[in-house]
Amino acid sequence: MGNVQAVAEAIAGEQSSGTFIALPNESVALRERSAARVEEVAEAPDEGNPSLPGSAGEGSPKTYRLTVSWPLANVGASLPNLLATVAGNLFELRQVAGLKLLDFSVPRAFADAYPGPGFGVAGTRRLSGVAEGPLIGTIIKPSVGLSVEETAELVEELCAGGIDFIKDDELQADGPSCPFDERARAVLEVIDRHAQRTGRQVMYAANLTGELDEMRRRHDLVQALGGNCVMLSLNSVGLTGFSAFRKHCSLPIHAHRNGWGYLGRSSDNGFSYLAWQKFWRIAGVDHMHVNGIRNKFWEDDDSVIASARACLTPMYQDRPLTVMPVFSSGQTVHQAHDTWRRLGSADLIHCAGGGIVAHPGGVSAGVEALRFAWDAARSGIPLETAARSSRSLAQALETFQ
Template sequence: MTERIHATYWLETGVDPQLAADVIAGEQSSGTFVALPTETPELKARSGARVERLDVLDRSDTPSLPGGIEGKVYTRCALELSWPIENMGPSLPNLMSTIAGNLFELRQVSGLRLTGLKLPQSFARAYPGPAFGITGTRRLAGVERGPLIGTIIKPSVGLSPEQTAQQVRELVAGGIDFIKDDELQGDGPHCPFDERVRAVMRVVNEHADRTGKKAMVAFNLTGDLDQMKRRHDLVLAEGGTCVMAVLNSIGLVGMHELRRHSQLPIHAHRAGWGYLSRSPQLGWDYAPWQMLWRLAGADHLHVNGLRNKFSEPDDSVIAAARSVLAPVMPEAPMAAMPVFSSGQTGLQAADTYAALGCADLIHTAGGGIFGHPGGVAAGVEALRESWVAAIEGVPLDTHAERHPALRAALGFWK
């Protein structure tokens, strides 16, 4: 039996919904804007996309997007399409073109959002997925249970390698588990990548030699493919345990090739996610989007955070984190670690834990750590103790009575 790819969409159209669905199916497989003699019934049966389901949800008097065919009413539907794997083979770049190519700009479409994706097993055979995931990350970071307590080096840019290393020195002395470059910090003249890695790893390695605890640092190696490979090799040679890449900047091919080369976990940043997702009538849901990046090899995936500084609501954040923890497909779990960030403090720990039911995550706080009145070490301790309280089911104020660093943090977190 032929393997098929299934994708679901929220569709809005000003024309007959069945016509719009057929146009999308044809555009994304064997058809074009006019009937051609070479698109025979046999060819369509073999290679054409199928409309598997089309359910009317509701209607609107106005279109969500401009530029479409005007209608008296705009029908909103749940649409499911499927394609035979033979159209493209198990290829992530060509999958992207098929499920999210020339659909969104069709005149028959006044709104379209990719909401779900189901892939055949051949993709799992072609793409091994994360090399480290949750288990390997915990092993390298030395954190057996609870979340990895992390932070981001700030300011985003402008610090020298020595200034960056000084911030890292304070963090590792305070017991931090995880540190990441900001996505804007690359290889600029103020802080060259090579100098930054050597300066930071001297601090990390010296601390590990003294204490036995080695913080995981995700160095942002985003760049051309040869640059990323060379930068990875430097991090590995200096004793580093993680690298970071910005997904929308390097693309699926860059991510897959980095995964093939890498001997370290890949921390995947989703910078630019808003332009794919912020309009509810256009773009992607996170669940299908992250599947492609996990198959390509991402070990950690950003999901924003509860009560964050951006526009994403809490239910969307939790749905994103659950999708990262869920299997890509039943026979290929490919577990990755969700990364919570953006305006985070210990105040979100209990709700995050309750919503996920586990602590297999990285919880990063910048100002929530660096802003502690008792200093960085107290900030790390306070965030960690907030998670102890969350996992043990103890109210934060009650737990703070026995932990001065947490008690002090409550004053400035709130």
């Protein structure tokens, strides 16, 4: 344990008052007020993955769980400086063969310094008019290539089918074939018309991602048009950009995690979703993407469910900062039962892009099928049994294998 303890101390020192050599002015008093402290080092199961390039260790590496604490005075109630401390140069130390941030906790001072979610689960339900059950959602597909008119036509079909939630794809920004302003006006005109008829407004998350001044202007346009949600790509705008936007924003923020793979895919390096999502909840998102059951990407179902539960787990007793998890990525009627069974909560948005738009009976049938699947799941009715009472669901089961 001696070498391991030395590495742990090197990590703590590098990220606080120490460096590669003893400093004559790092006094005992300075260390007492500013040095990070190693609280625990415990061996953990090792998956046998190779060391990162440049690692200094010899032989087969072992895995340890390390708990370190920092004085709040080092960081202040600042998310960017917290990130620099717990996920900064320590990832580059030669002494480590890999390093993954698994979790962190911070004092209530952080919750006091940031606005947190403006709407969360309750506000999303209120604005969408969905009092119980999941929000049945979709992504405008194809992701890019549709004109403004074609996008509005698809939204027309989705609204007619009774969809609860529609989002831009994260790739759809402000291109010349589908400019943001024109798209927002066309889509929200369709949504408003259906709201006038039904008394319920579909929630549309318009992708605002861009430079800060662009995002603020786009937000104001969506708000002026009567919109009720906006979307940002978190890794594109960063913590500081997001925080500046959040101070301006008065609509629910649908947070897309695109790029998460380069942060979380490695089992030995990067972030766990449990840790990563806390930064954004404190900063003030309202919805967080968590992937989906049997998704088209690399993540297994246990990880997806753990991510969704994390979003719904309070951070502070008197200020929970809970947000609505968003299931997506290759989702169809086949995932409803397992999502309900595994999560045990309907506080979620279930987004099926191709799983709705590619339904052989049309878009409205795709919406109906996914809703019917969820109704069956929550009622304890097997999917195949429910399909006997719903042609749209039976078609979906046959189409989406």
